[in-house]
Every structure is written in structure tokens, then in C-alpha cells.
Amino acid sequence: MYNFSIKPVVMASALLMGLSSGFAQDNLVNALKNNASSNSKESFKFTDVINLENTSIKNQGSSGTCWSYSANSFIESEMIRMGKQPVELSQIFSARNAYVEKGKMYVRMHGAVTLGDGGAFHDVMNMYRKYGAVPQTVYTGLNYGTDKNKFAEMSGVMEGVLAAVVKNPNGELTPNWEKAYTAVIDAYLGQVPTSFDYKGKKYTPQSFAKEVVGINPDDYVEISSLQEYPYYSKFTLLVPDNWAFDQVYNVKMDELTEIIDNALKKGYTVAWAGDVSEKGFSWKNGVAFIPEKNFADMTPEEKADMFNGPKPEMKITEELRQKAFDNYTTTDDHGMHIVGISKDQNGKEYYIVKNSWGLSNDYKGYLYMTKDFVKYKTTDIMVHKGAIPSAIAKKLKL
Known part of the structure; x- marks a missing residue:
């Protein structure tokens, strides 16, 4: 979602979720292809x-919509957990509605919020609550001659x-600006349907969300961990793509992985x-970890071998x-979906993570992320x- 100057691929990373779009997705993936080793999958x-069961891998293309792809994938898995037949939901329906609301906030704030494609998980839940949901087949967002x-x-x-x-310029805003702004979005993404047929029944986006998807957005919370705020309270996560100024709960660092572990086990x-x-x-090798040795201090041989088998971590x-x-040096630049736990040959646990960059890596769209990377x-x-574990939920007053 943001970053400005520190790392070699920082600008591409920032663009992915927040500051711009277009070639951002391609830039980041291409940059990350340089982080690869030749025999990783065999090692x-x-x-x-x-x-845990999840729906098919998607490709967000040249757009900063990872937040919508990952959150909608999460909702699809929630449908499975609830015993429902999962529906491949329209990620661009969520994004389109968020862009409308973001534009309103931008004007209210006299331009003092971030524009661009980026967003947050709560945006998907907030748009679900207000606008509902539709299947991917009903609203693709591909209204301008491309297949991605x-x-x-x-x-x-x-x-x-x-x-x-x-x-x-008129000295007083008219209500027509909202129509003009929304018309731009709809010209590219298509107008959203007021009603549609799904499996022989007619729905509105709101009735489809209620009757078919069936989640309650109030059942979901966002959680972070920063020392500067009191633990077990809520704070506004100060990243540019939190244009809605929603709040998250604060827990201790080790409790992040404790919550994830408990969630997956349940x-x-x-x-x-x-x-x-x-x-x-x-991305190419489908592995994420925190090397014990600073990259700048590694020999060329160590750099080439980084992803060839398990390595010690910082x-x-x-x-x-x-x-x-x-x-x-930590930037909020991507959103993904954790769907499981796996162990390497040494017994170390990794999270199985579903991405939205297509099938182009060693694990056909999935990757293995260490718990230290997550922390x-x-x-x-x-x-x-x-x-959430009951002891932590009690501290959060949930």
C-alpha cells in the first residue's frame, strides 16, 4: 500500500496496492523474479x-487490487467453511464500489487522501455491507477490450x-461531480447490474449477498501489532491506503502467529x-523468509543459493x-490469503499462502511463508x- 525510497523494488511495491496502477503489477512481479534460485523446488x-479448501487462483493483472482479490478469496473460503457452495465472487465489483466511496472521501478531505487502486480488507467488507456482492460471471470489470x-x-x-x-472552480460544489466521476469508472469497468439471474433465480447484489454468500461482515476484525499503541485496544493503522480511516486491534507480535495458527486449526x-x-x-520460487544474514553482506554464492532449501533466519x-x-522498510504493499500450514524437511512450519498473480511460479500460484516473515x-x-484464541479475544473484549 505504500513506500517511497528505501529498497530497490520499493516503488513497484508501493504501486501495487496504493499509489498508482497500470504497469505496477508487472513491475513488481518482474522485480521479484530476480529473487530466485535455480534448484529451489527440488531443494x-x-x-x-x-x-483448507479454497477457490481457484486468480490474476489481478495490471491493477492494484490485491486487497480485493485476497479478501474475496477469503470470503469464498468462509462460504466453504460454513457448508455453502462457494461462488467465485467479483473482485472488481468490490473495487469499483470502493473507488466510488474513495472519491467521495477524497473530495471531503480536499484531496488529502491517497488515490490509486489500493485499498484494505475492510474496504471489501464495508462495500459488501453497503452494496452487496455479485458473481464474477456477472461483473468482470473488463469493459475496455482486454482479457485482464x-x-x-x-x-x-x-x-x-x-x-x-x-x-x-465555481466556488461551490454541485452534486453533478459525483455523477461525472462515477461515469468515468463505469465507462471502464461497466455499470453494475441492479439485478441478475443466478442458477435460475433473480437477485439484486444485496439479496445475493444475504441469501447466497451469507456472511455477516460484522463477524470479522482486522488485527495488527505495533509497540507505539496500547495492546488490546484499537488504533487507526496509518498507511495511505487506509483512506476510510478504519481501526484495527493491536496485539503483541507473537500473538499474530498465535491467532493465525489457531484460526487454521479451527x-x-x-x-x-x-x-x-x-x-x-x-515469487518465482514460492518461498518467503527473513535471512539470518543481511543481503548486502552476502557473497554472490550465498545470494544465488538463498532459496535452495531451508536457511536459518534472523x-x-x-x-x-x-x-x-x-x-x-516494512511497507503495506500486498494482500494475500493464508490457507494452511506446511512443514519443510527439517520440521519447520510455513504458512501456505494463496496469491493473485496467476500460476506463474513454482507452486502454481501458492507460496510458503515462514512464521518469522509473518511476524x-x-x-x-x-x-x-x-x-481468535479465547484468551486473546477476552483481552480484546470480543
Whole structure:
């Protein structure tokens, strides 16, 4: 969701969820292809401990919509957990509605909020609550001649309209600006249906959300961990893509993975947001860890061997985590979906993570992320309240 200057792929990372779009997705994936080793898949022997059911891998294309893809994937798995037949939901329906609401907030704030494609998990839940949901087959968002999302032109036009509105050339805003802004979005993504047929029955987006999807958005919470705020209270996560200024719960660092572990063991998946611009993150090899040795201090041979089998990791502390968030080396640049736990040949546990970059890596769209990576690089997670260990839930007053 944000970052500005620290790491070699920082700008591409920032663009992915927040500051722009278009070539951002391609830039980040291409940059991360450099973080790869030649024999990685042969060097790791993963054995699944928990692998919860989830829907097919998607590709967000050249758009900063990972937050919508991961949160909608999370909702689809929630349908499975609830014993429902999962529906492949329209990620762009959620994003389109969030862009409408973000535009309103941008004007209210006289331009002092972030534009771009980026967002947060709560945006999906908030849009679900207000607008409902539709199947992917009903609203693809591909209204401009491509077979994948390509948002750069649309984002530029949207920003131009809003910039003109904020300048307020008439000295007083008319209500027509909202119509003009929404018309731009609909010109690129298509108008949303007021009703549609699904399996022989007619629905509105609101009735489809209630009768078919059936989740209660109030059952889900976002959780983070930062030393600067009191633990077990709520705070506003200060990242640019939190344009809605929603709040998250604060827990201790080790409790992040405790919550994720408990969730997975109870059959709940977890939406994960955090930093993937680290040298220890390899999309091509499908592995993410925190090397024990600083990348700049590695020999060429060590760098080439980084992902060829399990490696020792740096000891992660709450102080280190807070420092990385404060100095922009932890950036909120991507959202994914945690669906299980696996062990390597040494018995070390990794989270099985579903991505939205297509099938182009060693594990056909999935990757294995260590718990230390999660402790260090998570900005926030979203879980069902029932997934939280009872002792922590009690401290959070849930």
C-alpha cells in the first residue's frame, strides 16, 4: 500500500496496492523474479499439516487490487467453511464500489487522501455491507477490450476528474461531480447490474449477498501489532491506503502467529497484508523468509543459493518490527490469503499462502511463508472473531 525510497523494488511495491496502477503489477512481479534460485523446488520438501479448501487462483493483472482479490478469496473460503457452495465472487465489483466511496472521501478531505487502486480488507467488507456482492460471471470489470485488468488509464482519468473538483472552480460544489466521476469508472469497468439471474433465480447484489454468500461482515476484525499503541485496544493503522480511516486491534507480535495458527486449526483461513519487497521473498520460487544474514553482506554464492532449501533466519523482535514499520522498510504493499500450514524437511512450519498473480511460479500460484516473515512483515490480518484464541479475544473484549 505504500513506500517511497528505501529498497530497490520499493516503488513497484508501493504501486501495487496504493499509489498508482497500470504497469505496477508487472513491475513488481518482474522485480521479484530476480529473487530466485535455480534448484529451489527440488531443494524443499514440503509436507502439508493443514490445507483448507479454497477457490481457484486468480490474476489481478495490471491493477492494484490485491486487497480485493485476497479478501474475496477469503470470503469464498468462509462460504466453504460454513457448508455453502462457494461462488467465485467479483473482485472488481468490490473495487469499483470502493473507488466510488474513495472519491467521495477524497473530495471531503480536499484531496488529502491517497488515490490509486489500493485499498484494505475492510474496504471489501464495508462495500459488501453497503452494496452487496455479485458473481464474477456477472461483473468482470473488463469493459475496455482486454482479457485482464489494466487500470492505468482509468486511474489517470479518475484522478483528473477529482483534481478538477477539488479546485472548486465555481466556488461551490454541485452534486453533478459525483455523477461525472462515477461515469468515468463505469465507462471502464461497466455499470453494475441492479439485478441478475443466478442458477435460475433473480437477485439484486444485496439479496445475493444475504441469501447466497451469507456472511455477516460484522463477524470479522482486522488485527495488527505495533509497540507505539496500547495492546488490546484499537488504533487507526496509518498507511495511505487506509483512506476510510478504519481501526484495527493491536496485539503483541507473537500473538499474530498465535491467532493465525489457531484460526487454521479451527478451519478458518486468514487474509494477510504486508511487505513482499524483501530480498527474502521469491515469487518465482514460492518461498518467503527473513535471512539470518543481511543481503548486502552476502557473497554472490550465498545470494544465488538463498532459496535452495531451508536457511536459518534472523531473530525477530517487537523492537525490530516497529523500527521497520517506522523507517519504511516494512511497507503495506500486498494482500494475500493464508490457507494452511506446511512443514519443510527439517520440521519447520510455513504458512501456505494463496496469491493473485496467476500460476506463474513454482507452486502454481501458492507460496510458503515462514512464521518469522509473518511476524516481521505483516501490516495487518483479517479473521473471523471465532478464530481468535479465547484468551486473546477476552483481552480484546470480543
